[in-house]
Amino acid sequence: MNGIDQLCPKCGLCCNGVLFADVELRKGDDAQRLAELGLSLEKKGHKKAFAQPCACFDRTLCRIYSERPKRCRTFECGLLKRVQSGELDADAALKLIAQAKRQVEKVCKLLRHVGSDDERLALSQRYRRAMGEPVDLSGGKASVELPGKLMTAYRDLMQTLQGGFLT
Ligand code: SF4
Ligand code: SF4
Structure with a gap:
């Protein structure tokens, strides 16, 4: 079992609004598709972002894991x-x-x-x-x-x- 499988389902602090207030989209993210999947995107300066607690977090897991935004794919807490x-x-x-x-x-x-x-x-x-x-x-x-x-x-x-x- 890797660290993600061991820790993340018991945690969720990077999705539930405790560690972060929002998540910015990155180049290559498909904003339209992410909106269809349930993320409420708003303008944040020149970027788009969605607020946390994330609408796609089901209190344990990410409901859109295979299509989650880049920032979510690359983030690993300390x-x-x-x-x-x-x-x-x-x-x-x-x-x-x-x-x-x-x-x-x-x-x-x-x-x-x-x-x-x-x-x-x-x-x-x-x-x-x-x-x-x-x-x-x-x-x-x-x-x-x-x-x-x-x-x-x-x-x-x-x-x-x-x-x-x-x-
Ligand atoms: S990456 Fe870190 S903060 Fe996010 S769910 Fe996993 S253990 Fe928790
Ligand atoms: S899209 Fe998934 S991984 Fe990203 S913040 Fe929302 S629940 Fe967490």
Whole structure:
């Protein structure tokens, strides 16, 4: 079993809006075909991109795997690269994936508490919006403490993602 088969079905962080807010198309991608397959393409400067969470991600796998865009074909996160090279064993990588997913769930739970329940948005966008909202002083101590808890949980998640997946 290769690293992709071992890790990616248990992860999905590069498709579900946690690692990235969008994916740009590259030269050679067939935008019309990708739109037919379900990707909502938008202009991003001179390029086209689709937002994450990806409409073609079924929570475990890519529904358009054999026709996925070039960026998706070529992307390998740092964790996967370290497993492929033998620097890290798959069990340790799976533990890090499980840790990151627990941290994502904690951030999502806090986001829901502050009223950010739009799961169509990437996690970074939900976090930025939530932190831009005024603090609800009428909700008592628990409500006042929520932004601080959210900030800490998001910072911890970013440290895991930066150290484990993006380097
Ligand atoms: S973040 Fe890495 S391990 Fe996770 S699905 Fe993407 S490539 Fe696979
Ligand atoms: S097209 Fe497939 S591989 Fe690319 S982001 Fe969407 S689900 Fe992931």
